[in-house]
Amino acid sequence: MPRRALDNPLVLSILGLLLERPMHPYDVLGELRRRSESQAAAITRGSVYDVVAALSTAGWITETARLRQGNRPERTVYALTPSGREELVRRLDDRIRHPERDFTPFLGAIAYLGALGPAGAADALSERARRLGERTIADEQRLAEVLGQDLPRLYVIEAEYAIHQARAELAWIGSVLEEIRTGRLTWPTTGTADG
Template sequence: MPRRALDNPIVLAVLGLLLEQSSHPYQILSELRKRSDNHAAAITRGTLYNTVSALAEAGWLAEQGQQRTGNRPERTVYALTEAGRDELVRRLDAHIRTPEREFSQFLGAVSYLGALGPDGAVEALTERAGRLRRRTVADEERLAGALAAGVPRLHVIEAEYALSLARAEMTWIDEVIDDIRNGKLSWPEAAATQPGTDRERADREGGRA
């Protein structure tokens, strides 16, 4: 198994889940997708199974037997080994201590915000902020429900952190929109004349027709 499988970002999540309870890969996959939108979008069944195999090969997981549900095939249940627990603690400690510059699609896109033009930038940012607000409201309700049901705060601390990031992003977007509108964030003349949205491009093309 290639070493890079042990560098996959989901390794930490898999080790963490198995710290809670022994599970088979399908159960791990379902739980990861349920707990995180990012995991739901990024993790494939093949990636998860390859990661579990790599962790077992490294001695961080151990087979604990087989489990059958109904008429489904038997599934191998894995448990965290002492070496796996040590590796989990080591990685957790390193990630929490060391802030990293994480590159997101939004960060890459906002680097070229100027290409949208002032009006296009305001339109796109406004739509993003609206979607973020709707998602944040739903996430807040889900978190409040979990806490009201008696789930310890420590068990949903990642949801709390994600909400803090979303709120900070919405605040920043609102500030940028205001700065564009009041002229504090200005566009170079050449960039400001570029089409900012598909609708604007269509209008311009229609005017030249």
């Protein structure tokens, strides 16, 4: 199995889920999608199965059972091994201690906000704030529902973090919109939609 499969961001998530309980890769996929709806489109069945195969080859997970229901294909259930738990702890500790700069598409776009001109920038930021606000409300409702199902808060703390990030972004957008409206954020006379 290529080493790059063990560098996949899903490794951490899959090891974490298997820390909670043994699972079949299909169950892992469903749980990842349920807990991370904002990233669900990026999580494919093939990528989960590839990472599971790599984790098994590395000795970080092991088969615990093979189950068959009706005419469905046999499903292999995996559990975390002691070395898998050690790897999970090592990776978690490293990622939590060392902040990395994430280069998001929004960060790349906001760097050239001036090209939209004041009116275009205000319009685009207002639309983003509206959509982000709606998504944040939906995320808060989903989180409350999940927590209402007796799922420990610690298991979905990443969703709580994402909501706080969204709220911070909304506050920042609000302050930039206010600066555009009052003229405190100035535009050059050339290189913009208005210039």
